[in-house]
Amino acid sequence: MNAYDLLIAPFAEFDFMRRALIGVIALGLGAGPVGVLMMLRRMSLAGDAMAHAILPGAAVGFLAAGLNLFAMTLGGLIAGFAVALGAGAVARATQMKEDAALAAFYLVSLALGVMLVSLRGSNVDLLHVLFGTVLALDDPTLLLIVGVSTVSMLTLAVLWRPLVVECVDPGFLRSVSRAGTPTHLVFLGLVVLNLVGGFHALGTLLAVGLMMLPAATARFWASDLTALVVAAVLVACGSGVIGLLVSYHLGVPSGPAIILVAGGAYVLSVLVGPIGGILPRLMPRRHLEA
């Protein structure tokens, strides 16, 4: 097998692979920068909580209208926004910290989802929601993913300054502007949007993987914010492409393959990453003069 057969042929020969390629690259472009900001805002696990919040919404959409893109997306968005905005608002309006508020809200959402599904009394096949179908992206789904990615990048471009300032020096932002709270809520909305876009391809839970693993990986290679974002996007898109090829050649499920490749990149970076990796720290090197 030559390089062409290994890397290019699957995409050249099969339409579904080309669609999957566009899907994962769009997901990487949207989720990569959001993941970096989540990590820097010490919200790495908040994405997982929100994914749990989205799952019942999507399931209810599925129950109402079957495997319908619009219904499942709408269900996921409503559940996700309710949890994200509710938790964000409670954290800002009361003494409660946001992680505790998020835990409270997502658990209620999850329980409510399970309750609604059981009331309906059907033994629903939720595999689609749980694991996604990146190899079966139809036109509307692809448009949704690319649309989410576009909205995400444009919103980040507009809100970049307050997002960064709120993270590094929230006291300063509060003293010069009232933008802090609305910016934070819009950001939580972006997280939900990206997870909803991602669940069609990867499933609700694995969609978080393409958001957080590239960000965590990038931290071992870049120390500057711009470089972090670029590195995270490269890792996300790279994991998507390599994961698809692994899935194609080895005949394994594509969603987990993509996230496992990102996980491999993370483990490798923990070991050899030049910024704080284990091996560079262990290497005996002489100290500098200044």
Place this chain on the structure above:
Amino acid sequence: MGAEVMSAEVLAFRDVTLGYDRHPAVHHLTGTVNAGELIAICGPNGAGKSTLLKGVVGLLSPLAGSIVRPDDGRARIAYLPQAAEVDRSFPINVYDIVALGLWRRTGLFGGISHADRERIAAAIAAVGLDGFERRPIGTLSGGQMQRALFARLLLQNAEIILLDEPFTALDAATVRDLVALVERWHGEGRTVLAVLHDLELVRAHFPRTLLLARSPVEWGETRTVLTSTNLTRARHMCEAWDESAHACEPARTERAA
């Protein structure tokens, strides 16, 4: 700045009580701040000094009474909180953190012009951080970080400057340089309120002092405020948080200078 402006009132505390969860941290403070005044706020830990600054910035609403500020307070007041509130692990460099001082001009979306870049460079030079522009803030010493934050204050170009323990844990040279900046602001007619613990420094550089111990002890010229009698009173007045305290009656209003 002319004498008329010097005497104009820029801040007024009207029997203001600030606090948390109904418990007062600043209790019944009345007084005014005139434009161009350089005021030290002194008192024991827990006396309400930081709370008072938060109230002036508008981060905390009074439990009772009021604080009269300029209408566009956020634009005219610059506030330096205690250094601990800055996330030093965030990947941002000195230049970018200083450039935030231009917020009033750039807002959320505005760009930075060539003239702005010169202002940023001048502010960084004024605090002695030339050559540190590209350094991540996580690699700075405590003194260098505080210099960077003072450079940001310079760029904010505010009429009222609030400093919360700006010289804590700094070496003598850094304190000297930063005090010189505070005196420069005073010379330019700006109003400065600084929370300070070093009474010798207050006596040497701050003409006026508010001695606070939840309730105001004394407010006026530093030499008449920082007397041993007043300082002893301040130590005794600062009482503990009392879960079973009664609701405060309006008639118990205490007044300062």
